[in-house]
Amino acid sequence: MKKLLVITMVALTAACSSNKSMIIDYGAADAKSVQKIDPSIGYQALEQAPVCCSNLSQLNYQKISAPGKVDFTLTTQDPAFQFRTGKSFVKAVELPEVNGPIKVAVSSPIVTSVFAPTLLVLDKNFDPIDVYGEETINYENGSLLSIDRFFGNVELPAVFRDGxxxxxLVVLTTDQAMQQTTKLDPPDPKAVELGREADVVKMYxxxxxxxxxxxxxxxxxxYAPGAASSANDMVEQQSSADALISEPAAASTASAVAVSSAKTKTSPIQPETEAMFNQLIENAVKASDFDKALSFVEEAERAGSTSARDALVEAMKKHH
Structure with missing residues (x-):
């Protein structure tokens, strides 16, 4: 028996040494190259990106149809949304209809940078129910079988206490998160022996x-696939089985990430972005496309413009 165990361990070690992909799982195929991009490029793109929409219902939601892993790459081409915690590029998913709770493991690999995710939970009306940020999704040191990453386990109850x-789900990051950095713990010596790039970087x-x-x-x-029970049925069960219902976060926490209203003060817009909007407004007025011109005005103001309406008035005087 001991001989068999030794042979098995030797074979496993040899396989790991010759095939690093058996140990390292960065997630998306382009994860390593994406996380090596200069972070300042993303910051600048986000700063200049127009706000995609005024309501979370206007995002495109990717439907989850089966249990398992789904990898995402968030780029500067994704929509940017203005939250009370700051503007962020976002990915959005639609959850399946199930009978019980849904467990969600959130993982973001660390290469030379990391995306620090926040998970915003919405109801069927796209209103915030709960939010999971750095208190739940945080740094996890790598091991022989995993890389350094941000990681968190979330369990969404079948129904929250308010019914x-x-x-x-909307995945975003916050201004506060982007202003922070993470100091890595020393690498696992055994992982270093395998020559993993991330661990060598950590060493030096x-x-x-x-x-x-x-x-x-x-x-x-x-989760267990199946049609969901109605909220009313689940609330009735709740009175006799409180232990089955997860305690939601304080309402103030969820609302902190909730959507900013049109009157909420936005970050100052970049001069070149404001000039771009003003030119688009003038072009639309010149073409007598007033609906489009007004749309550009509203979009510019959501992005922080203070001159868009003046640009509209001036364009009307100039071309009509």
């Missing part, structure tokens, strides 16, 4: 890891 059910560099505006992350879903 609402989770229907959508004490540089803090920047948190990015773009990046890669994975959502792993675990």
């Amino acid at each position: 609402r059910q989770a229907k959508y 560099s004490n540089q803090p890891i920047a948190h990015t505006a773009t990046g890669v992350f994975r959502l792993a879903f675990d």
